[in-house]
């Protein structure tokens with residue numbers, strides 16, 4: 050079902066890949082639509098600053114693609130938080146040998162052509178988009194890697210498996226932001242396309258707002274739009 054108009058008192062939470070930008074063959078080959086930065090800036094003004102990005106990407110990566118974005122950014126599935134004008138708050142309970150994790154992931158990926166490792170400051174992603182035949186192998190390989198890192202959890206994603214901090218979650222990021230200005234007391238609206246977004250949509254709906262699922266697939270979201278272009282059109286309205 051198409052969502053109703055965005056409430057005047059909305060707190061707007063937006064996922065990035067597959068939601069604001071189309072999915073691409075690799076993490077680095079996405080295209081940010083020309084109109085997106087201005088659309089986000091207008092929404093930020095219209096909603097008195099209550100617009101946030103909540104993404105699996107880390108904050109620095111998001112800032113590379115949207116350098117002018119004026120709102121809060123929760124990165125690494127909510128493990129990092131960057132409020133406007135403040136430094137990035139990293140996840141609590143660090144203490145993982147991240148370079149060793151990245152190296153182990155690279156060693157695993159070396160077994161197969163077409164498998165891509167995306168190192169992250171607090172975890173790692175194994176992408177198999179170019180080799181869908183390797184889905185089962187990828188899951189088993191990441192399960193095995195995860196066994197050595199009890200502080201990390203496996204996050205299944207679109208044609209990828211990620212190890213991310215266990216205590217992260219997009220729902221936690223949304224609830225944390227919603228508890229303070231400029232989000233406090235507003236109606237939470239969350240748009241996302243992937244498994245990692247489902248808990249955040251559920252959290253928005255449990256607080257009197259709604260979720261919007263972008264694309265196909267089962268979802269807890271009350272509303273649906275077919276693709277990032279349709280979401281941009283709805284937001285622009």
Ligand SMILES: O=P(O)(O)OC[C@H]1O[C@H](O[C@H]2O[C@H](CO)[C@@H](O)[C@H](O)[C@H]2O)[C@H](O)[C@@H](O)[C@@H]1O
Pocket residue numbers: 064065066067068071072073074075076077079103104105106107167174176178206207208209211243245
């Ligand atoms: O929470 P998101 O903003 O949706 O980020 C989720 C992950 O997105 C990226 O991977 C996905 O998009 C890539 C580019 O379109 C695609 O090639 C890949 O197959 C998808 O899984 C990003 O690379 C990850 O770090 C994010 O966690």
